[in-house]
Amino acid sequence: MGVLLMEGQxxxxxxxxxxxxxxxxxxxxxxxxxxxxxxxxxxxxxxxGASRAxxxxxxxxxxILAFAFIVPTFFFFGWWIYLAFPSGIIPGESGAAxxxxxxxxxxxxxxNASGVFWAAFVLFAATTASIFSGAVxxxxxxxxxxxxAIVLGSVAWILAASWGWHxxxxxxxxxxxxxxxxxxxxxxxAGFFALGVLLNLGPRIGKYNADGxxxxxxxxxxxxxxxxxxxxxxxxxxxxxxxxxxxPGAQWTNIYGQPATLSSYAFNTLMCFSxxxxxxxxxxxxxxxxxxxxxxxxxVAAAGLDVWYPPLAFLLGIVGGVIIxxxxxxxxxxxxxxxxxxxxxxxxxxxxGVLAVGVLAAGYPNVGDAxxxxxxxxxxxxxxxxxxGFIPGYLVSLALKSFGVLxxxxxxxxxxxxxxxxPCQAYPEAVGSKSATLIPAE
Amino acid sequence: MNTSPITTWDGAAAYFTFADKPxxxxxxxxxxxxxxxxxxxxxxxxxxxxxKKLEDKK
Numbered sequence: 001m002g003v004l005l006m007e008g009q010x011x012x013x014x015x016x017x018x019x020x021x022x023x024x025x026x027x028x029x030x031x032x033x034x035x036x037x038x039x040x041x042x043x044x045x046x047x048x049g050a051s052r053a054x055x056x057x058x059x060x061x062x063x064i065l066a067f068a069f070i071v072p073t074f075f076f077f078g079w080w081i082y083l084a085f086p087s088g089i090i091p092g093e094s095g096a097a098x099x100x101x102x103x104x105x106x107x108x109x110x111x112n113a114s115g116v117f118w119a120a121f122v123l124f125a126a127t128t129a130s131i132f133s134g135a136v137x138x139x140x141x142x143x144x145x146x147x148x149a150i151v152l153g154s155v156a157w158i159l160a161a162s163w164g165w166h167x168x169x170x171x172x173x174x175x176x177x178x179x180x181x182x183x184x185x186x187x188x189x190a191g192f193f194a195l196g197v198l199l200n201l202g203p204r205i206g207k208y209n210a211d212g213x214x215x216x217x218x219x220x221x222x223x224x225x226x227x228x229x230x231x232x233x234x235x236x237x238x239x240x241x242x243x244x245x246x247x248p249g250a251q252w253t254n255i256y257g258q259p260a261t262l263s264s265y266a267f268n269t270l271m272c273f274s275x276x277x278x279x280x281x282x283x284x285x286x287x288x289x290x291x292x293x294x295x296x297x298x299x300v301a302a303a304g305l306d307v308w309y310p311p312l313a314f315l316l317g318i319v320g321g322v323i324i325x326x327x328x329x330x331x332x333x334x335x336x337x338x339x340x341x342x343x344x345x346x347x348x349x350x351x352x353g354v355l356a357v358g359v360l361a362a363g364y365p366n367v368g369d370a371x372x373x374x375x376x377x378x379x380x381x382x383x384x385x386x387x388x389g390f391i392p393g394y395l396v397s398l399a400l401k402s403f404g405v406l407x408x409x410x411x412x413x414x415x416x417x418x419x420x421x422x423p424c425q426a427y428p429e430a431v432g433s434k435s436a437t438l439i440p441a442e
Numbered sequence: 443m444n445t446s447p448i449t450t451w452d453g454a455a456a457y458f459t460f461a462d463k464p465x466x467x468x469x470x471x472x473x474x475x476x477x478x479x480x481x482x483x484x485x486x487x488x489x490x491x492x493x494k495k496l497e498d499k500k
C-alpha cells in the first residue's frame with residue numbers, strides 16, 4: 001500500500017516538475033522577446049537622432065512601420081519559410097506547422113513552444129529590418145521601405161536562417177556552418193541587403209559635391225544617438241539569450257543542438273562589447289563610433305559566442321571597433337551614402353565574425369552526422385549569406401526604382417520629409433517652426 | 443456568436459476562435475493579408491500623389 005502511494009506521489013512530482021520546466025522555458029523566451037524590443041526602441045532613437053531636424057519624425061515613422069509590418073508578414077509566411085526550407089529551395093512537409101492556419105499557430109494547450117519561438121524569431125526578423133532602416137534614412141519612400149523591410153525580414157534572412165541556423169539546414173548538415181549569434185545570418189544578410197538598396201537609392205541631396213567630395217550631413221541629436229545605441233546593446237542581451245535552446249531538465253544547447261551555457265554567452269558578449277568600444281575609441285575618439293564599435297564588437301564575436309576564450313572575444317571586439325570607421329569611409333569614397341554606417345557596422349563586422357570561427361574555432365564537433373566547424377564551411381556559409389542579402393536587396397530596389405517609387409523627389413528632400421509627409425512636428429517650439437511664430441492667447 | 447471550438451477543457455488542444463471552422467479561419471486570414479498589403483499599396487499611391495503636388499508647386 002505504502003509503495004503504491006509513493007509511486008503515485010513520484011509520478012505526480014515528475015509531472016509537475018516537467019510542467020514547471022516547460023513553463024520556465026516559455027517564461028525565458030517571453031522575457032528575451034520583451035528585452036529584444038529594446039533593440040527597436042534603440043534603433044528608433046538612433047535613427048531619429050542621426051537624422052537632420054527636418055527629417056526626424058519621418059525616420060521614426062519608417063522605423064516603427066518596419067516593426068509593425070514584420071509581425072503579420074512573419075505570421076503569414078516567415079515562420080513557414082524557416083520550417084519548410086532547410087534542405088534548399090524546395091519546401092518540405094516540415095513547413096506545415098508554420099502555415100498560418102496550422103493548429104500550432106495559435107492558442108494551443110498541447111504546444112507551449114511554438115508561440116514563444118515564433119515571437120523570438122519575429123524580433124530577430126524585425127532587427128534585420130531595423131538594421132537596414134538606418135542606412136536609407138532621409139530619402140527613401142515609406143512604401144518602398146516597407147516592401148523592402150518585408151522582403152528582408154520575412155523572406156531573405158529567414159531563408160538564410162533555414163539553411164544556416166535550423167539544425168537540419170543544409171549549410172549545417174553538409175558544411176558544419178556555425179553561427180550561433182547570427183553574425184552572418186542577420187548582420188551580413190542585413191548589411192549587404194542595405195548595400196544592394198543603397199546602390200539603387202543613391203545619396204541624400206547635398207551629400208556629395210560636383211567634384212565627388214563628400215559632405216558630412218550631421219546628426220541633429222548625438223546624445224539621442226548614443227542612448228539609442230546603448231538601448232540596442234541592452235536588447236541584444238535578449239537577442240543572444242534567445243539564440244540558445246532552453247531544454248527543461250537538461251543542459252542548454254546552442255541552436256545547432258551542441259551543448260552550451262548561458263554563462264559562455266555572458267562572458268563573451270560583455271568582453272567583445274567592451275573591446276568594440278575601446279577599439280573604436282582608440283581609432284576615432286568619437287562617441288558615435290565608440291557606441292557603434294560596441295555593436296561591431298559583438299557582431300565580430302557573435303558566430304562563436306559559445307566557444308571563445310573571453311580575452312579572445314575581447315580582441316575580436318577590438319577588431320570590430322577598429323574597422324568600422326575606415327569601412328564606412330571607404331564606402332563613402334565609393335559614392336555610397338550609408339547614413340548610419342550600417343553596412344560597415346553590421347555587414348563588414350558580420351563577415352569577419354563568420355570567418356573568425358573558421359580561422360580561430362575550427363574543429364569543434366557537431367552533433368549527428370554534420371561535419372565539425374571548418375574554414376571552408378564558414379566560407380561557403382559566408383558566400384550564401386552575402387547572396388541572401390545583396391541579391392534581393394539589389395533586385396527588389398531596382399524594380400521599385402524602375403517604377404519610380406523608390407526615392408523621395410529632390411524637392412521634398414530639400415524642404416524635409418517631416419513637412420512633406422508627417423502631420424505633426426518634432427520640435428514645434430523651435431525657432432523658425434510654425435508653432436514658434438504663434439502668439440499665445442492671454 | 444459562439445466561436446469556441448471546444449466545449450470542455452479536458453483534452454483540449456488548439457482552442458483559438460474558429461479553430462474548428464477552417465473556412466471562417468481562411469476568410470479572416472485573407473482579410474488580414476489584404477489589409478496588410480492594401481495599406482502598403484495605398485501608401486505608395488498617396489506618396490506618388492503627394493510628391494507630384496509638391497513638384498507642381500514649383
